[in-house]
Amino acid sequence: MDAVTAMTTRRSIRKYTSDPVKPEDLEAILNCGRLAPNGVNRQAWKFIVATDQKVKDAMADATDYGKFINQAAVVVAVAIGPEAACPYEDAGAATCNMLNAAHALGYGGCWIGANGLQEHPTAQCVAKVLGVPEDWHIMSVFSIGVPAETVVQRPKKTLDEVVAYNHF
Amino acid sequence: MDTLTALRTRRAVRKYTDDPVKPEDLETILDCGRYAPCGINRQGWRFIVVTDPAVREKIYEANKRFCKFILQAPVLVVVAVGPDSVTPFEDSAAATCNMLNAAHDLGYGTCWLSANGISADLPAYFMATETGKAVNLPEDWHVMSVFTLGVPAETPHKEKKPLGDIVSYNSF
Numbered sequence: 185m186d187a188v189t190a191m192t193t194r195r196s197i198r199k200y201t202s203d204p205v206k207p208e209d210l211e212a213i214l215n216c217g218r219l220a221p222n223g224v225n226r227q228a229w230k231f232i233v234a235t236d237q238k239v240k241d242a243m244a245d246a247t248d249y250g251k252f253i254n255q256a257a258v259v260v261a262v263a264i265g266p267e268a269a270c271p272y273e274d275a276g277a278a279t280c281n282m283l284n285a286a287h288a289l290g291y292g293g294c295w296i297g298a299n300g301l302q303e304h305p306t307a308q309c310v311a312k313v314l315g316v317p318e319d320w321h322i323m324s325v326f327s328i329g330v331p332a333e334t335v336v337q338r339p340k341k342t343l344d345e346v347v348a349y350n351h352f
Numbered sequence: 353m354d355t356l357t358a359l360r361t362r363r364a365v366r367k368y369t370d371d372p373v374k375p376e377d378l379e380t381i382l383d384c385g386r387y388a389p390c391g392i393n394r395q396g397w398r399f400i401v402v403t404d405p406a407v408r409e410k411i412y413e414a415n416k417r418f419c420k421f422i423l424q425a426p427v428l429v430v431v432a433v434g435p436d437s438v439t440p441f442e443d444s445a446a447a448t449c450n451m452l453n454a455a456h457d458l459g460y461g462t463c464w465l466s467a468n469g470i471s472a473d474l475p476a477y478f479m480a481t482e483t484g485k486a487v488n489l490p491e492d493w494h495v496m497s498v499f500t501l502g503v504p505a506e507t508p509h510k511e512k513k514p515l516g517d518i519v520s521y522n523s524f
Contacts, residue, residue: 185354185355186353186355186457187353187354187355187357187358187453187454187456187457188380188384188454188458189355190355191355191384191387191388191453191454192383192384192387194387194389196389211515212356214515214519215356215515216360218513218515219359219360219362220359221362221364225510225511227513227518229518230518230519230520231518231519231520232519232521232522232523232524233519233520233521233522234521235521235522236521239522239523263524269466270468270476272442272445272468272471273441273445273448273464273466273468273497275442275445276441276442276444276445276448277445277446277448277449279442279446280388280445280446280449280450281359281449281453283389284355284359284450284453285355285359288354288355288356295389297391297438297439297442299442302441314522314523314524317524320524338393340386340387340393340395341386343379343382343383346382346385346386346395346398346399347382347398347400347401348398348399348400348401348487349400349401349402350400350401350402350403350404350407350487351400351407351487352398352400352487352488352489352490352493
């Protein structure tokens with residue numbers, strides 16, 4: 185799938201089959217996270233991949249809106265360390281790259297907000313579940329699985345509504 | 353370009369040719385921003401495309417310590433988020449990341465300039481607030497990223513950590 189098609193057809197997927205994510209596909213997805221833009225190329229991130237059902241259950245339980253994520257083959261948490269120059273941006277970029285890569289490979293997932301630097305309770309709880317050190321922060325959580333649903337595109341604003349030229 | 357190839361080969365570009373960004377390509381790039389993931393589909397964002405040299409000069413003044421190449425890029429895009437956004441950090445990063453990837457896919461180069469209009473304790477706050485003034489941003493909106501866009505005049509290489517250094521399974 186070409187990149188623009190992938191990015192414009194990716195949707196949040198909340199229902200999954202019981203099929204696994206192939207190891208080579210998971211590696212390709214994580215690799216796209218590894219090569220995401222990040223401030224000063226610090227790469228102060230860790231992608232914690234939950235495949236153990238008990239861990240996935242605990243992570244799902246930690247969320248308000250992501251109770252379904254333990255049904256996915258894999259749940260990934262992005263942790264950002266103290267060396268990151270742009271922690272928010274780094275985490276968002278890595279997550280976005282991995283979601284797009286997953287979609288391009290035929291998988292689907294859902295991004296669950298978990299902003300540890302903003303002291304989001306989900307982030308703090310997931311950090312405990314995963315044994316994240318105090319000076320690192322969970323900054324996003326997302327599921328990856330084989331989709332068991334086809335999601336209709338949610339209403340999107342037109343380009344004119346979101347683009348302006350030279351001033352707001 | 354195949355998606356994985358695009359995502360894997362994108363690098364920050366800081367040198368540009370004099371060639372313009374084609375309007376249809378700019379539209380495709382912005383569209384990929386429009387389709388980026390965002391919390392509760394609020395889409396509380398605005399992508400402000402800067403082509404006016406006077407506006408670009410003001411943004412350059414705010415950031416020239418780090419990014420002198422701003423003046424060489426034919427286009428700047430300012431990503432701002434408004435009060436409707438429930439996940440402003442995530443939304444702006446996702447939109448920016450999508451647009452950088454789309455630009456690369458179409459043969460352009462970009463560089464993401466840090467600008468965080470929410471976190472007053474971070475250095476990027478100044479860049480964000482000054483850029484906001486340059487584009488007449490309302491008070492309840494925040495600039496959350498700026499990126500340069502143009503035809504690349506360089507092919508940068510960057511050292512990247514191996515996957516094994518940054519991935520772990522089931523615990524940190």
